[in-house]
Structures are given as C-alpha cells and as structure tokens.
Amino acid sequence: MTALELRDLNKAFGGLRVTVTVNLAVEPGERRLIIGPNGAGKTTLFNLVTGELRADSGRIMLFGRDLTGIAARRRTHLGLARTYQIITLFPGETLARNITLSLLGLSHLRWNPLVRLNGQRDLLDQAHEALVRVGLEHLADRPVAQTSYGERRRVEIAMALAQNPKVLLLDEPFAGLSVEERRDVLSMISSIPRDVTIVMIEHDMDVALEFAERITVLHFGQVIVEGTRAEVVQHPRTREIYLGD
Amino acid sequence: MKRLALAIALLLLATVPYWIGNSYYINVATQILIYAVLALGLNVLVGYAGLVTLGHASLFGIAAYAGATLINAGQNQIVVAIGALLATLAATAIFALLALRGTGLGFVMITVALGQIVWGIAYRWISLTNGDNGMSISTRPSPFGLSLASADAFYWATLVVFLSAVGAMAIFVASPFGAAVRGTRDQPRRMTALGYNVWLTRFLAFLFSGFWSGVAGLLYLYYNQFVSPQTVALSASAEALLMVIAGGTATLLGPIAGAALVIVMKDVASAYIERWNFVLGAIFVLIVVFMPEGLVPGSVRLWRWGISLLRPQAPRVLQREDSR
Numbered sequence: 317m318t319a320l321e322l323r324d325l326n327k328a329f330g331g332l333r334v335t336v337t338v339n340l341a342v343e344p345g346e347r348r349l350i351i352g353p354n355g356a357g358k359t360t361l362f363n364l365v366t367g368e369l370r371a372d373s374g375r376i377m378l379f380g381r382d383l384t385g386i387a388a389r390r391r392t393h394l395g396l397a398r399t400y401q402i403i404t405l406f407p408g409e410t411l412a413r414n415i416t417l418s419l420l421g422l423s424h425l426r427w428n429p430l431v432r433l434n435g436q437r438d439l440l441d442q443a444h445e446a447l448v449r450v451g452l453e454h455l456a457d458r459p460v461a462q463t464s465y466g467e468r469r470r471v472e473i474a475m476a477l478a479q480n481p482k483v484l485l486l487d488e489p490f491a492g493l494s495v496e497e498r499r500d501v502l503s504m505i506s507s508i509p510r511d512v513t514i515v516m517i518e519h520d521m522d523v524a525l526e527f528a529e530r531i532t533v534l535h536f537g538q539v540i541v542e543g544t545r546a547e548v549v550q551h552p553r554t555r556e557i558y559l560g561d
Numbered sequence: 562m563k564r565l566a567l568a569i570a571l572l573l574l575a576t577v578p579y580w581i582g583n584s585y586y587i588n589v590a591t592q593i594l595i596y597a598v599l600a601l602g603l604n605v606l607v608g609y610a611g612l613v614t615l616g617h618a619s620l621f622g623i624a625a626y627a628g629a630t631l632i633n634a635g636q637n638q639i640v641v642a643i644g645a646l647l648a649t650l651a652a653t654a655i656f657a658l659l660a661l662r663g664t665g666l667g668f669v670m671i672t673v674a675l676g677q678i679v680w681g682i683a684y685r686w687i688s689l690t691n692g693d694n695g696m697s698i699s700t701r702p703s704p705f706g707l708s709l710a711s712a713d714a715f716y717w718a719t720l721v722v723f724l725s726a727v728g729a730m731a732i733f734v735a736s737p738f739g740a741a742v743r744g745t746r747d748q749p750r751r752m753t754a755l756g757y758n759v760w761l762t763r764f765l766a767f768l769f770s771g772f773w774s775g776v777a778g779l780l781y782l783y784y785n786q787f788v789s790p791q792t793v794a795l796s797a798s799a800e801a802l803l804m805v806i807a808g809g810t811a812t813l814l815g816p817i818a819g820a821a822l823v824i825v826m827k828d829v830a831s832a833y834i835e836r837w838n839f840v841l842g843a844i845f846v847l848i849v850v851f852m853p854e855g856l857v858p859g860s861v862r863l864w865r866w867g868i869s870l871l872r873p874q875a876p877r878v879l880q881r882e883d884s885r
Binding site: 405417420430433 | 732
C-alpha cells in the first residue's frame with residue numbers, strides 16, 4: 317500500500333494554475349524529495365495534502381484512506397504532520413511548552429479546562445524526549461523568542477516528530493541555515509526511523525540530494541521528471557529547467 | 562512570599578466593611594468587584610483568545626434583564642439565577658456563532674452590531690423591557706435565608722462570587738484548554754495543523770467568557786435592583802474593554818485593577834472633579850504611553866527597574882578591583 321498518493325490533483329488561484337494534474341505515489345518508509353524553482357507550486361502541494369487548501373479536483377490518499385473531503389485538523393489525527401517554511405511557533409512560550417502544545421493536539425486532554433497542564437507528567441516527559449531527539453533539551457525552559465534561528469528550525473521539526481506521524485512533510489527545513497546547521501539538521505532528519513515516511517521540499521538541490529531516494533521535479537505546477545537520484549540529476553529536462561543549463 | 566501576599570490580600574478584601582466603615586465606600590467596593598467579574602470574563606475573549614469584542618455589555622445586560630423578568634414573574638431565586646445564566650449562555654452562543662465567522666476587525670464590527678441590536682430591543686421593545694424606564698425589582702435575594710439588604714452583607718456575597726471567578730480563571734489559565742485557547746490566539750494556522758479545532762476552541766472560550774459576564778450582570782441587577790438600556794449601551798461595552806486593556810490583557814490581576822481604576826474614577830473622583838471623564842481619559846493616555854502592556858504588567862516592569870537602580874552596581878565594583 318502506498319503511504320501517500322496524489323491522483324490527478326489540480327488547484328488554480330484565479331487564472332493561475334499552481335497544481336496541474338499532479339500524480340505522486342510515495343511508498344511507506346520512503347524519503348522523497350520534491351524540488352523545483354521558486355513558484356513551482358511546492359508549498360501549495362503541501363497545503364493541499366494537509367488540507368489548508370482545498371483541491372479543485374483530484375484525490376489525496378493516505379495509506380489507502382481518501383483524505384480529500386476530510387478537514388485539515390482531522391488529517392493530523394490520521395497521521396500527517398508538517399513543518400513550515402516560514403517558522404510558525406509560539407514565540408512567547410518555552411520550547412517545552414511548544415512541544416507540549418503539539419502533543420496536546422492529538423490528546424483528548426486538549427478540551428480539559430480543569431486539570432493543571434504542568435501537572436501532566438507523561439505529557440511533559442514526552443515533550444522532553446522530543447527535545448532530546450533534536451538535541452535541544454538544555455533549552456527546554458527558554459522562550460522561543462530567545463533562541464536562534466537554527467534552534468527554531470529544529471523546534472519546528474521536533475513539534476512535528478512529537479506527534480509520531482506516519483507521513484512527515486518537511487517544507488524547506490534547511491532554509492536560512494548556515495552550512496554547519498544544515499549538516500546538523502540533515503543528520504537529525506536522517507536519524508528518523510523508517511516507519512516514518514518523509515516528503516521534503518527543497519529548492520536548493522545540493523543540500524537535500526544525499527537525503528533523497530526518489531526525487532520529483534516540479535515546474536509551474538507540473539511534475540516534469542520523477543525517478544531515482546541519479547536518473548533525475550542526469551535527466552536533460554532537469555538540467556534545462558532547474559539547473560539552468 | 563506569593564502565598565503570604567495572597568493571604569494578606571484575602572484578609573484585606575474580607576475585612577473591607579470594617580476598615581472602610583462608610584457604607585457609600587463599601588458600595589463602591591462592591592461595584593468594583595462586580596465589574597471585575599465582568600472584566601475577568603471579557604479578558605478570556607480579549608486577552609487569552611485574542612478576540613476583541615465591543616458587545617460584552619449586552620451579555621451582561623441580558624443576564625440582568627432576564628433576571629428582572631423572572632423575578633417580576635414571581636419565580637424563586639434559584640430559578641431566577643439559573644434561568645438568567647441560561648439565557649445569557651444562549652445569547653452568547655448566538656453572538657459566537659455569528660461573530661466567529663470573522664476574526665480581527667470583522668469580529669469587532671459584528672459584536673458592535675449585535676450589541677446595538679440588544680440595545681435597540683432594550684430601548685424599543687417596551688412590552689418586554691419597559692423601554693427607557695428600565696426594569697426594577699423590589700428586593701435582593703436572600704440565599705440560605707441570609708438577608709443581603711445591607712451594604713456589608715451584599716459586599717460579602719459579591720466577594721464570594723468574585724473569588725469564585727478569580728479561582729475559575731486561575732484554573733482555566735493553567736489548564737490544557739487554556740493553553741489551547743492561547744494557542745489559537747498566537748498561531749491559529751499552526752493549531753489547525755496540530756490537530757486542534759480552532760473554531761470550537763474559540764466558541765467554548767466565548768461561552769466561558771459569556772457565562773462570567775452573565776454572573777456579573779446578575780450581581781449588577783441585585784445590587785442596583787434596576788436595569789435600563791444604559792446598561793447595554795455601546796459605551797458600557799467600551800468601558801468594560803477599557804478596564805481589561807488598561808489593567809493588562811491576558812493577566813489575572815489586570816482586569817481587576819482596570820475595573821477598580823474605572824469605578825474609582827467614576828464614583829469617587831467624580832465627587833471632587835466635575836470633569837472626571839477628562840481625568841480618566843488622561844489616565845488612559847498615560848497608561849498607553851508609559852505602560853502599553855497595561856497597569857499590572859507595566860507596574861511590575863517599573864518595580865523591577867526601580868529595584869535594579871537601587872542595587873549596588875556590581876560591574877563598576879569589579880572594574881575598580883581590576884584596576885587595582
């Protein structure tokens with residue numbers, strides 16, 4: 317069974333077609349990279365998958381389950397998690413609280429107005445574990461507003477990972493990072509176990525290339541080339557569109 | 562330290578009738594507590610959910626009008642209290658359903674419009690609300706057979722309700738649901754992606770806010786034994802909003818301080834200064850200029866700054882030792 321499947325997906329903003337009959341099949345455990353120049357419709361594709369945008373036509377399947385008519389928040393409960401290209405954290409809260417909010421999203425506890433959140437030991441322990449996973453446990457009690465950009469990138473990923481997703485969507489996790497930070501984030505992403513299927517968007521091909529098993533090239537909303545790393549890199553269309561040869 | 566401060570505050574509040582003595586000022590204290598309950602309720606929406614509303618006096622007033630109607634129909638006090646609060650919750654649900662279609666400016670404008678509708682009904686639907694003459698009730702209730710006719714007794718009854726409201730707020734703020742409400746204020750999009758139902762979270766916060774506004778409205782009716790369209794006017798909603806903003810949004814003590822400020826200016830300062838509205842306006846301007854975060858958080862900041870000035874300057878001492 318495919319982990320994530322898109323069938324004939326279409327989306328237009330007025331006259332601008334941002335997703336044009338996209339077909340995509342990601343196998344369980346796969347590391348898929350979606351590349352394409354700015355404006356290729358990569359983030360739009362993620363927004364369609366997560367349900368933040370509604371597709372004009374086509375289907376989205378998660379492990380054989382049709383997500384097309386399901387609300388965005390329900391899709392999270394079905395095992396979909398994402399990170400944002402533009403960091404979307406709770407700046408006034410501590411790192412631990414950010415992760416706790418992420419864990420709470422999948423827990424019935426989120427409706428409880430009577431207990432103390434700080435008294436929920438196993439929730440706090442899980443949040444701590446998630447921070448250990450990204451190497452930020454020493455900053456657990458620091459507000460996000462007082463952390464560096466690279467650290468925030470890792471909190472983004474920790475929040476998504478904390479939800480134990482089946483399919484993880486990473487939207488440009490290397491954007492704005494220094495060479496060193498990129499290496500750290502890459503090794504962190506590489507250490508994610510295989511029961512998580514990962515789809516990553518990146519427009520800088522060099523960084524993410526070694527991570528990917530299969531690569532999809534998107535251009536003006538269309539899938540131009542798809543294949544293994546070597547196939548895509550060698551493909552004349554890739555070089556023409558993407559590398560600008 | 563914190564517990565000590567809390568105990569002293571409780572002791573001071575409980576003994577107000579003894580150290581104030583004068584029943585006029587005890588009534589001022591009662592009014593402060595009533596409006597503090599309203600401001601605390603409003604703060605759930607404005608401060609924690611980030612939804613600014615200018616229609617909250619209508620919810621406050623609906624509770625008062627519903628209570629007066631039920632009392633004048635000869636219902637017993639328990640039916641009156643429950644009925645008035647249910648009516649307020651129903652009205653709040655309608656407000657929320659309509660207003661939550663938008664956020665930001667759209668939300669504010671819908672609450673203004675709904676508030677004006679309630680005001681119009683209070684003013685014009687004379688068979689229901691007695692129009693401009695307002696509605697009176699003959700006596701205050703006497704829960705458990707205790708008479709609340711005196712200023713002291715009514716103050717203590719109000720204090721009990723006020724403390725319940727503060728307790729409810731403290732529990733709400735520390736709860737997972739409270740954290741979720743603040744999350745929908747800061748990052749609604751992210752909250753949806755994390756699996757939260759943002760709309761329902763806001764709706765429930767609105768109901769919680771409306772409930773305490775209704776409680777305050779009922780107290781207001783018992784206190785004045787009278788309610789008129791003035792109670793649900795836009796200016797009353799604005800006043801409640803100013804209490805929250807001046808005191809400090811999304812803080813526990815801010816709305817209480819804001820309510821105290823407005824009521825003291827209105828009831829006490831107005832006896833000495835004819836243009837008390839002008840003074841109140843000037844105070845708001847000063848708050849906005851020097852403590853844009855509100856009276857309570859602003860005072861805390863100034864206090865810390867003051868203490869840091871008083872402390873011996875450690876770095877300079879070190880420098881001197883270095884040069885030696």
